[in-house]
Amino acid sequence: MTLTPLVYWAQRHEEIYLRVELTDAQNIAVCVQENILRFRAQGHGAKGQNEYEFSLEFFLPVKPEVSYKSTQRQVNITVHKEQRGWWDRLIVQERKPAFLAPDFDRWLDESDAETEIREKEERRRLKASRHKEEGFVSLKTGYLFVYNLVQFLGFSWIFVNMTVRLFIFGKDSLYDTFHTISDVMFFCQLLAAVEVLNAAFGFVKTGVFPTLIQVSGRNFIIFVVFGSLEEMHRQPVVFFVFYLWSAIEIVRYPYYMLGCFNTEWKTLTWLRYTMWIPLYPLGVLAEAVAVIQSIHIFDETKLFSIPLPKNIGTSISFSYILHIYLVLMFLGLFINVRHLYKQRKRRFRTKKRKAN
Protein backbone atom coordinates (compact mmCIF):
# COMPACT_ATOMS: atom_id res chain seq x y z
CA MET A 1 0.00 0.00 0.00
CA THR A 2 1.26 3.53 -0.87
CA LEU A 3 1.73 5.81 2.10
CA THR A 4 1.29 9.55 1.68
CA PRO A 5 3.07 12.10 3.85
CA LEU A 6 1.40 15.26 5.10
CA VAL A 7 2.09 18.09 2.68
CA TYR A 8 1.68 21.79 3.51
CA TRP A 9 1.71 24.46 0.84
CA ALA A 10 1.89 28.20 0.39
CA GLN A 11 2.39 30.44 -2.60
CA ARG A 12 3.98 33.71 -3.67
CA HIS A 13 3.52 35.46 -6.98
CA GLU A 14 6.41 33.54 -8.51
CA GLU A 15 6.78 30.37 -6.41
CA ILE A 16 5.00 27.49 -4.74
CA TYR A 17 6.36 26.21 -1.45
CA LEU A 18 5.67 22.64 -0.33
CA ARG A 19 6.62 21.32 3.09
CA VAL A 20 6.63 17.53 3.30
CA GLU A 21 6.38 16.22 6.87
CA LEU A 22 9.00 13.49 6.85
CA THR A 23 11.81 13.22 9.36
CA ASP A 24 15.24 11.94 8.33
CA ALA A 25 14.10 11.61 4.72
CA GLN A 26 16.43 9.63 2.47
CA ASN A 27 16.54 8.57 -1.20
CA ILE A 28 14.45 11.59 -2.09
CA ALA A 29 13.17 11.74 -5.68
CA VAL A 30 11.29 14.86 -6.77
CA CYS A 31 10.45 15.82 -10.34
CA VAL A 32 7.94 17.81 -12.35
CA GLN A 33 6.72 16.35 -15.62
CA GLU A 34 3.74 17.57 -17.62
CA ASN A 35 2.86 19.91 -14.80
CA ILE A 36 2.67 17.05 -12.27
CA LEU A 37 4.97 16.96 -9.30
CA ARG A 38 5.96 13.47 -8.16
CA PHE A 39 7.63 12.88 -4.83
CA ARG A 40 9.04 9.72 -3.32
CA ALA A 41 11.29 9.25 -0.25
CA GLN A 42 12.01 7.02 2.69
CA GLY A 43 11.58 8.57 6.08
CA HIS A 44 9.66 8.79 9.31
CA GLY A 45 6.13 10.05 8.67
CA ALA A 46 2.66 9.68 10.16
CA LYS A 47 2.86 5.91 9.60
CA GLY A 48 6.33 5.47 11.07
CA GLN A 49 9.49 4.60 9.11
CA ASN A 50 8.41 3.81 5.57
CA GLU A 51 8.46 4.77 1.94
CA TYR A 52 6.15 7.70 1.25
CA GLU A 53 5.01 9.20 -2.02
CA PHE A 54 2.52 11.63 -3.50
CA SER A 55 1.81 13.47 -6.72
CA LEU A 56 0.14 16.82 -7.43
CA GLU A 57 -1.12 18.18 -10.71
CA PHE A 58 -0.76 21.95 -10.50
CA PHE A 59 -3.59 24.36 -11.14
CA LEU A 60 -1.52 26.37 -13.67
CA PRO A 61 1.73 25.65 -15.55
CA VAL A 62 4.96 25.51 -13.58
CA LYS A 63 8.58 25.31 -14.69
CA PRO A 64 10.00 21.77 -14.86
CA GLU A 65 13.00 22.70 -12.66
CA VAL A 66 12.32 21.95 -9.03
CA SER A 67 14.53 22.47 -6.00
CA TYR A 68 14.30 20.87 -2.58
CA LYS A 69 16.09 20.96 0.71
CA SER A 70 15.92 18.19 3.28
CA THR A 71 16.23 18.94 6.97
CA GLN A 72 16.00 16.55 9.92
CA ARG A 73 12.29 17.34 10.30
CA GLN A 74 10.96 17.93 6.79
CA VAL A 75 11.60 18.27 3.08
CA ASN A 76 11.06 21.77 1.64
CA ILE A 77 10.27 21.93 -2.06
CA THR A 78 10.18 25.07 -4.20
CA VAL A 79 8.49 25.09 -7.58
CA HIS A 80 8.54 28.14 -9.88
CA LYS A 81 5.36 29.25 -11.61
CA GLU A 82 5.58 29.49 -15.37
CA GLN A 83 3.88 32.90 -15.24
CA ARG A 84 3.89 35.37 -12.42
CA GLY A 85 0.48 35.59 -10.76
CA TRP A 86 -1.76 34.56 -7.90
CA TRP A 87 -3.43 31.14 -8.05
CA ASP A 88 -6.93 30.46 -6.76
CA ARG A 89 -5.84 27.01 -5.62
CA LEU A 90 -2.84 24.70 -5.85
CA ILE A 91 -4.09 21.78 -7.88
CA VAL A 92 -6.41 21.22 -10.82
CA GLN A 93 -8.91 19.15 -8.82
CA GLU A 94 -11.35 21.30 -6.96
CA ARG A 95 -11.47 18.82 -4.11
CA LYS A 96 -8.25 18.96 -2.22
CA PRO A 97 -6.71 15.62 -1.13
CA ALA A 98 -6.68 14.86 2.60
CA PHE A 99 -2.86 14.93 2.85
CA LEU A 100 -2.69 18.53 1.56
CA ALA A 101 -3.16 21.58 3.82
CA PRO A 102 -2.14 25.25 3.85
CA ASP A 103 1.20 26.02 5.45
CA PHE A 104 0.13 28.68 7.91
CA ASP A 105 3.74 29.34 8.88
CA ARG A 106 4.38 30.71 5.38
CA TRP A 107 0.83 31.57 4.37
CA LEU A 108 0.20 35.02 2.96
CA ASP A 109 -2.76 36.36 1.09
CA GLU A 110 -2.21 38.13 -2.21
CA SER A 111 -1.90 41.67 -0.87
CA ASP A 112 0.46 40.58 1.93
CA ALA A 113 2.58 38.79 -0.66
CA GLU A 114 2.71 41.98 -2.70
CA THR A 115 3.78 43.93 0.37
CA GLU A 116 6.45 41.31 0.98
CA ILE A 117 7.70 41.74 -2.60
CA ARG A 118 7.78 45.48 -2.20
CA GLU A 119 9.68 45.16 1.08
CA LYS A 120 12.13 42.73 -0.53
CA GLU A 121 12.59 45.13 -3.44
CA GLU A 122 13.15 48.00 -1.03
CA ARG A 123 15.70 45.94 0.94
CA ARG A 124 17.48 44.97 -2.29
CA ARG A 125 17.52 48.60 -3.44
CA LEU A 126 18.84 49.77 -0.08
CA LYS A 127 21.53 47.10 -0.10
CA ALA A 128 22.54 48.00 -3.64
CA SER A 129 22.73 51.71 -2.83
CA ARG A 130 24.66 50.97 0.38
CA HIS A 131 27.04 48.87 -1.71
CA LYS A 132 27.40 51.69 -4.21
CA GLU A 133 27.90 54.20 -1.42
CA GLU A 134 30.54 52.02 0.24
CA GLY A 135 32.30 51.65 -3.10
CA PHE A 136 32.24 55.41 -3.57
CA VAL A 137 33.47 56.03 -0.02
CA SER A 138 36.41 53.67 -0.41
CA LEU A 139 37.26 55.17 -3.80
CA LYS A 140 37.08 58.66 -2.31
CA THR A 141 39.22 57.61 0.68
CA GLY A 142 41.79 56.02 -1.63
CA TYR A 143 41.90 59.11 -3.81
CA LEU A 144 42.27 61.49 -0.85
CA PHE A 145 44.92 59.32 0.76
CA VAL A 146 47.02 59.22 -2.42
CA TYR A 147 46.57 62.96 -2.95
CA ASN A 148 47.65 63.74 0.63
CA LEU A 149 50.56 61.31 0.40
CA VAL A 150 51.86 62.91 -2.79
CA GLN A 151 51.62 66.37 -1.24
CA PHE A 152 53.24 65.17 1.97
CA LEU A 153 56.16 63.66 0.04
CA GLY A 154 56.52 66.79 -2.08
CA PHE A 155 56.51 69.22 0.84
CA SER A 156 58.73 66.95 2.97
CA TRP A 157 61.28 66.91 0.18
CA ILE A 158 61.15 70.70 0.05
CA PHE A 159 61.38 71.17 3.82
CA VAL A 160 64.17 68.63 4.36
CA ASN A 161 66.12 69.85 1.34
CA MET A 162 65.94 73.46 2.50
CA THR A 163 66.85 72.57 6.09
CA VAL A 164 69.85 70.47 5.03
CA ARG A 165 71.03 73.16 2.61
CA LEU A 166 70.67 75.77 5.35
CA PHE A 167 72.87 73.70 7.65
CA ILE A 168 75.47 73.00 4.97
CA PHE A 169 75.63 76.31 3.11
CA GLY A 170 74.33 78.66 5.79
CA LYS A 171 73.26 82.12 4.53
CA ASP A 172 74.28 81.26 0.95
CA SER A 173 71.46 78.75 0.68
CA LEU A 174 68.92 81.58 0.96
CA TYR A 175 69.91 82.91 -2.47
CA ASP A 176 69.38 79.83 -4.60
CA THR A 177 66.19 78.44 -3.08
CA PHE A 178 64.25 79.13 -6.22
CA HIS A 179 66.67 77.21 -8.45
CA THR A 180 66.81 74.17 -6.25
CA ILE A 181 63.24 73.99 -4.99
CA SER A 182 60.90 75.74 -7.40
CA ASP A 183 60.13 72.75 -9.69
CA VAL A 184 58.77 70.67 -6.82
CA MET A 185 57.01 73.70 -5.35
CA PHE A 186 55.39 74.45 -8.74
CA PHE A 187 54.20 70.87 -8.91
CA CYS A 188 52.78 70.79 -5.35
CA GLN A 189 51.09 74.17 -5.65
CA LEU A 190 49.55 73.36 -9.03
CA LEU A 191 48.29 70.10 -7.62
CA ALA A 192 46.84 71.97 -4.62
CA ALA A 193 44.21 73.41 -6.99
CA VAL A 194 42.58 70.00 -6.54
CA GLU A 195 41.74 71.06 -2.97
CA VAL A 196 39.34 73.70 -4.26
CA LEU A 197 37.57 71.00 -6.29
CA ASN A 198 37.54 68.65 -3.30
CA ALA A 199 35.78 71.31 -1.27
CA ALA A 200 33.44 72.27 -4.14
CA PHE A 201 32.33 68.68 -4.77
CA GLY A 202 31.94 67.98 -1.07
CA PHE A 203 34.73 65.38 -0.95
CA VAL A 204 35.99 67.07 2.21
CA LYS A 205 34.01 68.89 4.87
CA THR A 206 35.29 72.39 4.36
CA GLY A 207 34.38 75.70 2.79
CA VAL A 208 35.35 76.44 -0.81
CA PHE A 209 36.20 80.09 -0.19
CA PRO A 210 39.02 79.71 2.38
CA THR A 211 40.59 77.01 0.19
CA LEU A 212 40.26 79.20 -2.89
CA ILE A 213 41.92 82.12 -1.08
CA GLN A 214 44.70 79.86 0.13
CA VAL A 215 45.43 78.18 -3.22
CA SER A 216 45.06 81.23 -5.45
CA GLY A 217 47.02 83.40 -3.00
CA ARG A 218 49.99 81.06 -3.02
CA ASN A 219 49.82 80.41 -6.75
CA PHE A 220 49.80 84.12 -7.46
CA ILE A 221 53.03 84.48 -5.49
CA ILE A 222 54.81 81.48 -6.95
CA PHE A 223 53.74 81.77 -10.58
CA VAL A 224 53.40 85.53 -11.04
CA VAL A 225 55.67 87.22 -8.53
CA PHE A 226 58.49 84.65 -8.42
CA GLY A 227 57.95 82.68 -11.62
CA SER A 228 57.75 85.54 -14.07
CA LEU A 229 60.53 87.72 -12.69
CA GLU A 230 64.06 86.38 -12.93
CA GLU A 231 65.17 89.22 -10.67
CA MET A 232 63.15 87.70 -7.83
CA HIS A 233 64.73 84.24 -8.13
CA ARG A 234 67.77 85.06 -6.03
CA GLN A 235 65.93 86.99 -3.34
CA PRO A 236 66.16 85.48 0.18
CA VAL A 237 62.44 86.13 0.59
CA VAL A 238 61.83 83.06 -1.60
CA PHE A 239 63.44 80.98 1.12
CA PHE A 240 61.17 82.35 3.84
CA VAL A 241 58.01 81.97 1.80
CA PHE A 242 58.80 78.38 0.78
CA TYR A 243 59.97 77.42 4.26
CA LEU A 244 56.85 78.79 5.97
CA TRP A 245 54.53 77.13 3.45
CA SER A 246 56.19 73.73 3.69
CA ALA A 247 56.49 73.84 7.50
CA ILE A 248 52.70 73.66 7.89
CA GLU A 249 52.15 71.22 5.04
CA ILE A 250 54.41 68.50 6.47
CA VAL A 251 52.00 68.44 9.41
CA ARG A 252 48.69 69.15 7.63
CA TYR A 253 48.89 66.38 5.02
CA PRO A 254 49.81 63.52 7.42
CA TYR A 255 46.95 64.75 9.63
CA TYR A 256 44.58 64.33 6.65
CA MET A 257 46.13 60.96 5.78
CA LEU A 258 45.32 59.62 9.24
CA GLY A 259 41.87 61.23 9.01
CA CYS A 260 41.20 59.16 5.86
CA PHE A 261 41.22 56.09 8.14
CA ASN A 262 39.40 57.80 11.01
CA THR A 263 42.60 57.70 13.00
CA GLU A 264 44.30 60.50 14.81
CA TRP A 265 47.53 61.20 16.59
CA LYS A 266 46.87 63.82 19.25
CA THR A 267 50.24 65.59 18.91
CA LEU A 268 49.76 65.87 15.16
CA THR A 269 46.22 67.24 15.60
CA TRP A 270 47.49 69.78 18.06
CA LEU A 271 50.29 70.84 15.72
CA ARG A 272 47.92 71.05 12.73
CA TYR A 273 45.54 73.36 14.57
CA THR A 274 48.20 75.40 16.38
CA MET A 275 51.15 75.91 14.06
CA TRP A 276 49.18 78.20 11.77
CA ILE A 277 48.95 80.77 14.60
CA PRO A 278 52.52 81.99 14.13
CA LEU A 279 53.02 80.59 10.60
CA TYR A 280 50.08 82.18 8.81
CA PRO A 281 50.80 85.83 9.68
CA LEU A 282 54.51 85.23 9.08
CA GLY A 283 53.75 83.56 5.74
CA VAL A 284 51.56 86.42 4.57
CA LEU A 285 54.14 88.92 5.81
CA ALA A 286 56.86 87.16 3.79
CA GLU A 287 54.56 87.15 0.76
CA ALA A 288 53.86 90.85 1.23
CA VAL A 289 57.61 91.55 1.31
CA ALA A 290 57.96 89.59 -1.94
CA VAL A 291 55.16 91.57 -3.57
CA ILE A 292 56.64 94.89 -2.43
CA GLN A 293 60.09 93.87 -3.72
CA SER A 294 58.60 92.95 -7.08
CA ILE A 295 56.68 96.21 -7.59
CA HIS A 296 59.61 98.26 -8.88
CA ILE A 297 60.72 95.37 -11.14
CA PHE A 298 57.27 95.22 -12.75
CA ASP A 299 57.39 99.01 -13.11
CA GLU A 300 60.82 98.90 -14.78
CA THR A 301 60.23 95.93 -17.04
CA LYS A 302 56.59 96.87 -17.82
CA LEU A 303 55.83 93.18 -17.68
CA PHE A 304 52.07 92.44 -17.71
CA SER A 305 51.34 96.17 -18.08
CA ILE A 306 48.05 96.88 -19.82
CA PRO A 307 48.54 99.02 -22.95
CA LEU A 308 46.21 102.02 -23.26
CA PRO A 309 45.06 103.96 -26.33
CA LYS A 310 47.62 106.68 -27.26
CA ASN A 311 45.33 109.62 -26.41
CA ILE A 312 44.87 108.37 -22.78
CA GLY A 313 48.40 107.36 -21.88
CA THR A 314 51.01 104.70 -22.44
CA SER A 315 50.00 101.79 -20.20
CA ILE A 316 48.74 100.75 -16.79
CA SER A 317 51.56 99.18 -14.82
CA PHE A 318 50.99 95.78 -13.30
CA SER A 319 52.17 97.30 -10.04
CA TYR A 320 48.68 98.80 -9.60
CA ILE A 321 47.30 95.26 -9.52
CA LEU A 322 49.98 94.40 -6.99
CA HIS A 323 48.91 97.25 -4.74
CA ILE A 324 45.34 95.98 -4.87
CA TYR A 325 46.65 92.49 -4.25
CA LEU A 326 48.48 93.66 -1.12
CA VAL A 327 45.17 94.86 0.31
CA LEU A 328 43.46 91.62 -0.73
CA MET A 329 46.21 89.65 0.96
CA PHE A 330 45.48 91.13 4.35
CA LEU A 331 41.77 90.67 3.76
CA GLY A 332 42.49 87.04 2.79
CA LEU A 333 44.68 86.68 5.89
CA PHE A 334 41.82 87.93 8.05
CA ILE A 335 39.26 85.57 6.44
CA ASN A 336 41.50 82.51 6.69
CA VAL A 337 42.75 83.21 10.20
CA ARG A 338 39.11 83.49 11.28
CA HIS A 339 38.34 80.23 9.44
CA LEU A 340 41.28 78.41 11.01
CA TYR A 341 40.37 79.76 14.43
CA LYS A 342 36.86 78.34 14.03
CA GLN A 343 38.26 75.00 12.81
CA ARG A 344 40.58 74.92 15.81
CA LYS A 345 37.75 75.67 18.25
CA ARG A 346 35.49 73.07 16.57
CA ARG A 347 38.23 70.44 16.64
CA PHE A 348 39.21 70.93 20.29
CA ARG A 349 35.63 71.43 21.48
CA THR A 350 34.53 68.10 19.94
CA LYS A 351 37.53 66.40 21.44
CA LYS A 352 36.75 67.78 24.88
CA ARG A 353 33.11 66.74 24.60
CA LYS A 354 34.15 63.24 23.56
CA ALA A 355 36.53 63.03 26.49
CA ASN A 356 33.76 63.92 29.00
Ligand SMILES: CCCCCCCCCCCCC/C=C/C(=O)SCCNC(=O)CCNC(=O)[C@H](O)C(C)(C)COP(=O)(O)OP(=O)(O)OC[C@H]1O[C@@H](n2cnc3c(N)ncnc32)[C@H](O)[C@@H]1OP(=O)(O)O
Ligand atom coordinates in the same frame (compact mmCIF):
# COMPACT_ATOMS: atom_id res chain seq x y z
C1 LIG B 1 38.69 84.71 -5.00
C2 LIG B 1 40.14 84.63 -4.96
C3 LIG B 1 40.71 85.74 -4.12
C4 LIG B 1 42.20 85.70 -4.12
C5 LIG B 1 42.74 86.62 -3.14
C6 LIG B 1 44.02 86.14 -2.69
C7 LIG B 1 44.38 86.71 -1.39
C8 LIG B 1 45.28 85.74 -0.73
C9 LIG B 1 45.57 86.06 0.61
C10 LIG B 1 45.95 84.87 1.45
C11 LIG B 1 47.24 84.29 1.04
C12 LIG B 1 47.52 83.10 1.85
C13 LIG B 1 48.78 82.49 1.39
C14 LIG B 1 49.19 81.38 2.27
C15 LIG B 1 50.14 81.49 3.15
C16 LIG B 1 50.49 80.37 3.97
O1 LIG B 1 50.13 79.24 3.78
S1 LIG B 1 51.51 80.70 5.23
C17 LIG B 1 51.90 79.19 6.03
C18 LIG B 1 50.88 78.73 7.06
N1 LIG B 1 49.68 78.35 6.43
C19 LIG B 1 48.70 77.65 7.03
O2 LIG B 1 48.79 77.29 8.19
C20 LIG B 1 47.49 77.33 6.22
C21 LIG B 1 47.51 75.93 5.70
N2 LIG B 1 46.35 75.67 4.91
C22 LIG B 1 45.17 75.31 5.42
O3 LIG B 1 45.00 75.08 6.60
C23 LIG B 1 44.02 75.12 4.44
O4 LIG B 1 44.46 75.30 3.17
C24 LIG B 1 42.79 76.01 4.76
C25 LIG B 1 41.87 76.06 3.54
C26 LIG B 1 43.23 77.42 5.12
C27 LIG B 1 42.02 75.37 5.90
O5 LIG B 1 41.79 74.04 5.70
P1 LIG B 1 40.34 73.35 5.88
O6 LIG B 1 40.31 72.14 4.98
O7 LIG B 1 39.28 74.33 5.71
O8 LIG B 1 40.31 72.92 7.38
P2 LIG B 1 40.63 71.55 8.08
O9 LIG B 1 40.18 71.67 9.48
O10 LIG B 1 42.05 71.19 7.85
O11 LIG B 1 39.73 70.49 7.30
C28 LIG B 1 38.32 70.40 7.46
C29 LIG B 1 37.86 68.95 7.35
O12 LIG B 1 38.13 68.48 6.03
C30 LIG B 1 39.02 67.38 6.07
N3 LIG B 1 39.97 67.54 4.98
C31 LIG B 1 40.38 68.71 4.43
N4 LIG B 1 41.23 68.48 3.45
C32 LIG B 1 41.39 67.13 3.37
C33 LIG B 1 42.16 66.27 2.53
N5 LIG B 1 42.97 66.79 1.59
N6 LIG B 1 42.06 64.96 2.73
C34 LIG B 1 41.26 64.43 3.68
N7 LIG B 1 40.49 65.20 4.50
C35 LIG B 1 40.56 66.52 4.35
C36 LIG B 1 39.74 67.48 7.41
O13 LIG B 1 40.19 66.26 7.85
C37 LIG B 1 38.64 68.04 8.26
O14 LIG B 1 37.76 66.99 8.63
P3 LIG B 1 37.46 66.66 10.18
O15 LIG B 1 38.80 66.29 10.76
O16 LIG B 1 36.49 65.56 10.13
O17 LIG B 1 36.92 67.92 10.77
